[in-house]
Amino acid sequence: MAQKKKRAAGKAVLVTVLLLAALLFLFPLILIFLNCLKSQSEITASLLALPTQLHFENFPNAMAQMNYLQAFANSILITVCSVAGLVLFASMAAYQVVRRKCLASRIISGLMVASMAIPFQVLMVPSVIVARELHLVNSRPGMIVMYWGFLLPMAMFLYQGFVKGVPRELEEAAMIDGCGQIRAFFRIVFPMLKPITATVAIINILGVFNDFTLPLIMLSSQSLKTLPLSFSVFYSSYLNEWQLIMSGLVLSIFPVLVFFLLMQRNIMDGLTAGALKG
Structure with a gap:
């Protein structure tokens, strides 16, 4: 007892x-x-007090000033294209590095791992200079290419461990039946990488959608701004419209929160599979 x-x-x-x-x-x-439902005076008086009157007009006002629909569309387009290309390039690169046992593969793998130790802040200025020379600044394709470059090393590193676990005999059997190497990869290997693909995709979707720093240094046109970057419209030297800032935060959190709730099981399964595979 x-x-x-x-x-x-x-x-x-x-x-x-x-x-x-x-x-x-x-x-x-x-x-x-x-x-988010208070007035400016109520927020200034006390952050912790309950609202005396619900100001639902804060949401349409915030959407109008943020250009919410345009910013949301920009974020979705950049995120989808960045992550789709990342999954494709990282999986194919990891497959080639693992399957080709040569000095070049070991050098590429080592450089990819070493690049993950370099902080992004160190690369900010050189990246903008290179992007300007390549005419990638202030454009959605430029943002997508930049994300591919910055996110590829980690994604490729994660894929390598899973590719090593795929039996080579399956590819050889497919090639005997007439498949080329590319077809064998997409028909045999890539479907077996589903757990790590889900992990890489979900983590990078959340990261790219919520990213503030790279859009800040790459995008200047108002029509190209992403959702996190659109908050700057609420800040000024003399007055911060806190009721609109709070409403804008709720509007920005909502898509990410819905995505997380819908993909919660996939997130946990992917992370668990990745941990067990490593």
């Missing part, structure tokens, strides 16, 4: 600690949702 009481007490303490930790992590979100 005493043992059961100790276990029950320990479980109660654990649940309490977890609930407090969850509340701590959710507090910023609660604060945003609490203030």
